[in-house]
Amino acid sequence: MLENNQQLFVALIGSLSLQKAEAGVCQGAIFSLSLVYYCVILFLNISLVVLIVWDENLHEPMYVLLCCVCINAVYGTTGFYPKFLLDLLSIAQEISYEWCLFQAFVMYSFACCELSILAVMAYDRYLAICRPLHYRLLMTKRRLSQLVSFSWLTPFCIFSISILLTSRLELCSLKIQRLLCVNWIIVQLACPGSNTLSNSIVSYATIFIYVSHGFFIIWTYMHLIRTCAASKDDRVKFMQTCVPHLISLITFLTVIVFDLMYMRFGSAGLPQSLQNFIAIEFLVFPPMMNPLIYGFKLTKIRNRVLSLIDLRGR
Template sequence: MDNISVRIFTLSGINETINYRLTIFSLTFLYYCLILFLNIALIMVIIFDENMHQPMYILLCSFCINGLYGTTGFYPKFLLDLLSSSHEISYEGCLLQAFIMYSFACCDLSILAVMAYDRYLAICRPLHYRSLMNKKRLSLLVCFSWLTPFCIFSVSIILTSTLKLCHSKIPKLFCVNWIIVKLACPDTDTIANEIISQLTIFIYVSHGFFIFWTYMHLIRMCVKSKDDRVKFMQTCVPHLVSLITFLVVIVFDLMYMRFSPTNISQSLQNFIALEFLIIPPVMNPLIYGFKLTKIRNKVLSLVYVDRK
């Protein structure tokens, strides 16, 4: 048992796609191109328009960059696997992909929490908004939203890399840290991994409670004024839709990963596992692009100029 050393993992979740490989490859490639186009377009619009160098739009830009980061950690590898007869990934590559998947998901929630704080200041404390959400504080909040998950999951992945593994089969389309931990040999101590896992859950559940708290104040404030209700509909509804979508898909994935139901088809299991990589990266730029007036007008003006 001491001599066992897993250096290659097998992603068995892709076996279900064998009969439809070319069709799935074509659809996935087109969908990934759509993700790249929508997110890059929104990022470029915000970067090159100085009128959008405001906290709300900078946070949205960070949101889209994170979407590109997470999807790039999955789609290129998945597309290669569809064209290959071997669905393997190296030990180092698997740990890297697991890090990207986890940090991407938690970075999304951190950014949503910062966006909720920004909307709370803009609507509930408008007179102090500019002083409270200055460039320095905005920079700190953006760094917080990125560095917190990066630091947490760096520790988590380092702990996982010390485990002795006895199995190499991962029943998913991509590597997940929790499943790698479950591949550890029976005599391996995984208590430290459990502690970090529970700490991570606590931190990001706290993010959720913070967002809930801000929206309680936002709704209470907005019912008093027609102007605030309009502002809420314009800037908070896209954020709320993104948040609900994110929470639904992540809860589905966590429930599946923790309880691992075996009475559902592999295809359905794959869809449940991929929801957070399929829905938010496309829906978020579309929602914000159509709902936020400045972005919508800027995109329409660019389209109009191109047609001329």
């Protein structure tokens, strides 16, 4: 084992692997853009969380779940951007084994929490539109708390086990050809003959659990579409509350599935800069898009924001 795995992984940032004369300018530009982008993500998501917490009119399940999405975005992006920004200011891009495992835990739990919360949001919309008379009875504060707790605790428990199993592997390589640490890449660094069966079992069990989330979301939308097709009022509700959810869901699933497929089956012949972009898509688009989409589309939030802007203008 690599001296009890205390060495540094070398995270190769291909887009920054330029000639020394050009590297400083490139790194400076990427650092500035990344810092601004990260600050905007924090501002948008934290602002929406504060607005929902502060305004009692927004203390409804749909907005509470949106608050959870924004908190999760802050959690996930904070697991990547600060370290990435530090790397851009460093000559060598390195990360300790312990921090690499921790980052892998944050990335996986962030992604799975996002999907779980989106599944709960789909269930909430299904109850609100398809079973409106039973909505208050079924979506109580206690039920909402249980669903949110499930969305957070399940990924944390699963990936705690997964990272613990990975930490027991004997590694024979130090180089990670990605901008961030992910569990599957670390497992691939294991020495030949290492027992990775437990890691594979946990991995496939996780895939089964979250693919089941996907099928559940499809089931809810089949009912939603069928219900809304027969009612003009329900179609209005669908356009106002379900369309933002669908955009968030499709965006998130597209970037996650694309990254997973590339990580498992992709070609190493692609330019390193393109590989880097593929690796962090899920940390670029959903955290920025979600607060903007919901902020513009949900009437209560949009009106509240406009009223605050009007008060400031006076």
